[in-house]
Amino acid sequence: MIETSEQGDVAVLTMSRGPVNALDLELLTAFPxxxxxVAGAAAVVLTGAGRCFSAGVDLKRIVDGGPSYVAEFLPALSTAMLALFDHPRPVVAAVNGHALAGGCVLAAACDVRVMSGGTIGVTELAAGVPFPTVPMEIMRHAAGSAVDRLVLTAEKLPREEAYRIGLVDELTDDLVPAALARANALAAAPAEVYALAKQQLRAPAHERIAARRERDDPGVAELWSASATQERLRGFLSRLAAR
Structure with a gap:
């Protein structure tokens, strides 16, 4: 599900989960x-196999699995994203195609985002599901002042617009070499110094997570499991299939 290769001192992790690298319980559990x-690698590049970086949560699994699946899935989602967000070494997202909803959050959890094609955005509200605390705070950290627009409009941004608002750091048609160059440049800093800088930069996000997670996430899980949400997801999936 996550293939590992080495490019010099950089570990390249490639999500390989079906045609669009949809996030399901098994893929998320594999992330930590x-x-x-690859903890010993100087840096990490995360990318997707095929035409998508990741199209986000496998909503069909959410519908088919019901509340019992949701109860396992949502904690695994937060754990996987925190593992990426908190990895002490440089992490570069090589966004090779669409990065939507949870796929966008995975890219946002990386230190730098390099993009070659597709669209990017958090489309949760379009599907009718709420954000758990961890993905929301990762998006707030990465997107800054653009986070309201991204979350509330559920836009799928072309790469040029994502670059303009600062969600993406570099546009390229030569993705892997560009991502490796970014990773190697970041890895030039002493490992312990880089790790501390990441901890300092992420401290406000972690403070917000600590303050809100226990209070908000039970309600989030209840909404994901609600029959009305399940019906919305079925309709959303039907509309996607009809396109």
Missing amino acids: GALSD
Whole structure:
């Protein structure tokens, strides 16, 4: 589900989960271990196999699995995203195609985003599901003043607009070499100094997560599991299939 290769001192992690790298329980559960396995690498590049970086949560699994699946899935989603967000070494997202909803949050959890094609955005509100605390705070950290627009409009931004608002750091048609160059440049800093800088930069996000997670996430899980939400998701999936 997550393939690992080496490019010099950089570990390249490639999500390989079906045609659009949809986020399901198994893929998310694999993330912490995959990152732990490359802890000794100078830097990490995260990308997707095929035409998508990740099209986001596998909503069909949410509908088919019901509340019991949601109860496992949402904690795994937050754990995977925190593992990426908190990885001490440089992490570069090589966004090779659409990065939507949870896929966008995965890219946002990386230190730098390099993009070659597709669209990017958090489309949760279009599907009718709320954000757990961790993904919301990762987006707030990465998107800054643009986060209201991204979350509330659920826009799918072309890469040029994502670059303009600062969600993406570099546009390129030569994705992997550009991502590796970024990773190697970041890895030039002493490892312990880089790790501390990341901790300092992410401290406000972690403070907000600590303040809100226990209060908000039970209600988020209840909404994801609600029959009305399940019906909305079925309609959303039907509209996607009809396109």
